[in-house]
Amino acid sequence: MGDYSRFQWFRSSLDGIKNIGGQWLDILYPPSCLICQTGQLRTICQDCYNQIIEAHAVGCRRCGAFTGKSLCQRCANGNIFNFESAYAFGIYNGALRHAIHRLKYGRRRILGKELGRILAASIADSAPFRSERIQSIIPVPLHSSRLRWRGFNQAELLADVLSVDLGYEVLGALKRARKTPSQVHLRRTERAINVSNAFAVTEPNRVAGKSVLLVDDVLTSLATVNECARVLKLAGADKVFVAALARGV
Ligand SMILES: [Zn+2]
Numbered sequence: 001m002g003d004y005s006r007f008q009w010f011r012s013s014l015d016g017i018k019n020i021g022g023q024w025l026d027i028l029y030p031p032s033c034l035i036c037q038t039g040q041l042r043t044i045c046q047d048c049y050n051q052i053i054e055a056h057a058v059g060c061r062r063c064g065a066f067t068g069k070s071l072c073q074r075c076a077n078g079n080i081f082n083f084e085s086a087y088a089f090g091i092y093n094g095a096l097r098h099a100i101h102r103l104k105y106g107r108r109r110i111l112g113k114e115l116g117r118i119l120a121a122s123i124a125d126s127a128p129f130r131s132e133r134i135q136s137i138i139p140v141p142l143h144s145s146r147l148r149w150r151g152f153n154q155a156e157l158l159a160d161v162l163s164v165d166l167g168y169e170v171l172g173a174l175k176r177a178r179k180t181p182s183q184v185h186l187r188r189t190e191r192a193i194n195v196s197n198a199f200a201v202t203e204p205n206r207v208a209g210k211s212v213l214l215v216d217d218v219l220t221s222l223a224t225v226n227e228c229a230r231v232l233k234l235a236g237a238d239k240v241f242v243a244a245l246a247r248g249v
C-alpha cells in the first residue's frame, strides 16, 4: 500500500468510526464543512451557504420551471397536472446540486436539516403558500430496497424540518406500490409510464378533504409528483401542492 492510499484508507476508516459517534476523534480529525470539506465546523461553511442561496430562482407559478417567466410556455399552452402548483427553491446545479449529492450519496443526513431550513424559509416567503391553508406534509416515499440501501429517505428528512418550521403535520400517507427503475435516462413520456401506478395511499381517511404539501428533494420531469398527486386526489385530497429543493432544467 503506497503512502497516499494508506492515507486514504486511514481517512475512510476514521469516517466509518466517526459515523458510529466517536466524538473524541474531532481532535485527530477536525470536523469540516459537509459540502466543500474545508474549514473547521460541523455543518455548512459561509461560502457554500452563499452559493446555495444564489441557486434560488423564481419559477413558473404552475410547474416551477425556471424559464424566466412567471408562466412557462408549456403551462401557458395548457399543460395539465394533477397538483395545483409545484415550487422548487432553486436550479439543480452547482453548489445546490453538490449539497444534494452529499446528502443522498454521501449519506450526510444532517444536510437534510440544513437544506430543509433553507427550503422552509423560502416556502414561508413565497406567494402560493402564504395564501393556501396547507394542513399536512407528505414526503415522496422511497421503495423499501432503496431505503435500506441509503438508510433514510431524504424527502422525509426535509418534510420533518418543514413540519417543525412551518407547523404542518407530517403524514406518511404514501407508499411505493412497486419498485421503479431510475428515471435518470428516460424521456418525459417514458417517465410517466415508468411511475404509473407506482404509488398507493396508505391512509386515505387522513388525506380526504385536506390540502397537502408533497415534498421531494429534486423535481425533474414532474412525472413522480404528478403520479403521487393523482393517487392523493383519488383518495379524496382537496388540493395537492408540491415543494422541492431543486428543479432540474
Ligand atoms: Zn463549504
Ligand SMILES: [Zn+2]
Binding pocket: 060, 061, 062, 063, 064, 065, 071, 072, 073, 074, 075, 076
Ligand atoms: Zn410551467
